[in-house]
Amino acid sequence: MQQDRPMTRWERFKDNDIVWSFLHSPGAIVAATITLIAILACVFAPLIAPFDPFDPAQISLWDGKLPPAWIDGGQPQYLLGTDNQGRDMLSTILYGGRLSILVGLAAVCLGMVLGVTLGVISGYVGGVTDAVIMRIADVQLTIPGILLAILINGIGRAALPLELREEFAIYVVIIAIGLTDWPQFARVTRGATMVEANKEYVQAARIIGLPGWMIMLRHILPNTLRPVLVIATIGLALAIIAEATLSFLGQGIPPTTPSLGTLIRVGNEYLFSGLWWITFFPAIALVVLVFAVNLLGDWMRDALNPKLR
């Protein structure tokens, strides 16, 4: 096709097949918007939130258990009501969501780094190394992720002295979820690596005498990252859910600095007494966030898969 005039940068950007697919998929646009808003809201929580729920000096017990503002008895400064201690629900959700996203991202990064490294080594080196790594991954995949996370988390907490437990709880959770995540990444990367390893450019690199680690890092790794990105996005949603599950079971983030899962657990105690908003709003926030990230991951899988295009 002939071009009358050179394409502007924007047009060239729009012409990119991934962007094209994105702009023609309303689901993806909605999901991305929600995810973006959620992430921005959580990152800038200290600026947006009307109160700082972690500052006990701002809490008044007399304001405890107030319903959302539009219900009789609610107060306008507490839009989504307050919890049993008088903390503003909207603020706790923003801060809690921040913690959830942070834990999710960190856990996925940990799982990704670990999985991709092991996957590339496994696929490139092959032989016994490959067999050992992949069998470990297989064994781990047979154990439900959440059980494994509870196990790692439990050991991590028991190993810490009591005084440090609360402080390090968040890192323990990140490690627990990250360690359960890596086999997915390892498997996908290994497959992609084996395909790439036989291509001419890799053989060329080998012939000119580059060391193995250099080939893996500079040549193979960049070409295996597309599928990893898809898994990472879906993995983020799963990691957020995993953190919420751990916290809901009382194994995760402590109530003094609550994540969404912790908020849902604390609120759960008040369901019978009709204070539904303490558990409902954090739960809705969690569902919307995870749903949006998941949709995004789904779209990315379709957009990046040449067979589906």
Next chain:
Amino acid sequence: MQFKKMIAVSIAALMVTGPATAENVLRWTSQGDALTMDPHSQNEGPTIAMNGQIYESLVTRDADLVLQPELAESWEAGPDGWTFKLRQGVKFHDGSDFTAEDVVFSFERANHEASDYKEQAKNVTSVEVIDDHTVKLMTDGPNPILPNQLTSIYMMDKGWAEANNVTAPQDFKAKEETFAVRNANGTGPFTLVSRAPDEMTVLARNPNWWGEGKFPGNIDKIEYRPITNAATRVAALLSGEVDFVLDPPLQDLKRIEGADGLSVKTVAQIRSIFFGMDQGVDKLRTSDVDGNPFKDTRVREAFNLAIDKDAIQRVVMEGLSFPTGMITPPGVLGNTPENDPSYGFDPAKAKALLAEAGYPDGFSIRLDCPNNRYNNDEKICQAAVAMLAKIGVKVNLDAIPKAQHFPKIQNRESDFYMLGWGVPTLDSHYVFSYLLDGEGSWNATGYNNPRVNEITKAITTEIDIEKRTAMIDEAWEQVKADMPYVPIHHQVLAWGIADNVDIQIAADDAFRPRFAVMK
């Protein structure tokens, strides 16, 4: 086909076993389990209540807290001790006879170094055997309230203890395990069938009990299953999984009352909730300041003024508590209308007092709190964290199960802690000797006032009631001025009970199955 057959067989089996369970089984729950089955190891409400279904004392209290004969039939005071006539023909669960020898042994055991009942038991200096069924409990001078002090000192079989190598109580603080921790051999209305700590304790009716036929209770089997999570506990009651919840969360009482076939009973409890502040150590363990601010009365007063007792009553306790300025409730000799009102709530004055004491910017400290013992214990602590933050004190909350919390207090390892105290004797001496005497085994505040110590000792032998009461009042006034504790409130008890069982609520929060009638 095979599968259908199996179902048919299992249904038939169910129908056959159905009528067999027609015995009266009471299933109940509360948030925390008895800490041990050893009757002299832990002086703690739920532990005493659980053991009191298996073991018995010489004298007991009924659900109205009136003294009643149990293993003793009658008693009589003398100048140097009390004579108790023991009940005849009483047998322990293993079949051996209950005699004066067992009384001697039980008091020796309760006075052992590892016993947690020393403060009560040491009032009995020795036990004199008059005959097989008469004993004289010797006291150090006249003791006007001895029977009151005996209601939770349980009688054990000497032979059984010797045979199982449990002549000394379990050292709970040192996490010792002995035979008596999971096995029990008492004289009481129920025998221990099985015990899985924190999971399930099963008791069965003792057909050879001396009281058989004398009490209205008709329960054949008791299944006690502690459930930590409050919502789960209520769900269990609502779904009929349990017949009785000892401690439903206060916010759910309306829901339970509104449910078909369930009701709630409430009563003012003989238990006060308070915080202790350790003024005894030279340097606080968990604070960023040098020295110990709690040594200064002004700091202790500031803490008292910073806590909004009324807010805790209304929001945390749903109105079910009585804010107070004492650590012992009305109903106990020594609680007076003059001393009972709280110190009030005045954060501005509290801040000024802190500044005066040299801490204008406050300091940090850890608050040790149980999370499965008292009504809304952890939530009270969370509320206190926020209230103390407003006078500049940064509190780090450590809320843990009672089995780990209580040793911290008994080993005097806590700077700032929550504790609740019930009074089975209904007399202030019990409070003084455990919580205010410098040597008191549950006094982790380091409070050591010579006059209070002196009164604690004097009232054990003072038989002139007027003089004795005057001394008790004097001690309380001293305590009120010294403020070793931060009193919060007296608890109000609420029990959630299914209509198929008739249970009388008792102000000491102890369930007495011998009176419980299933319909």
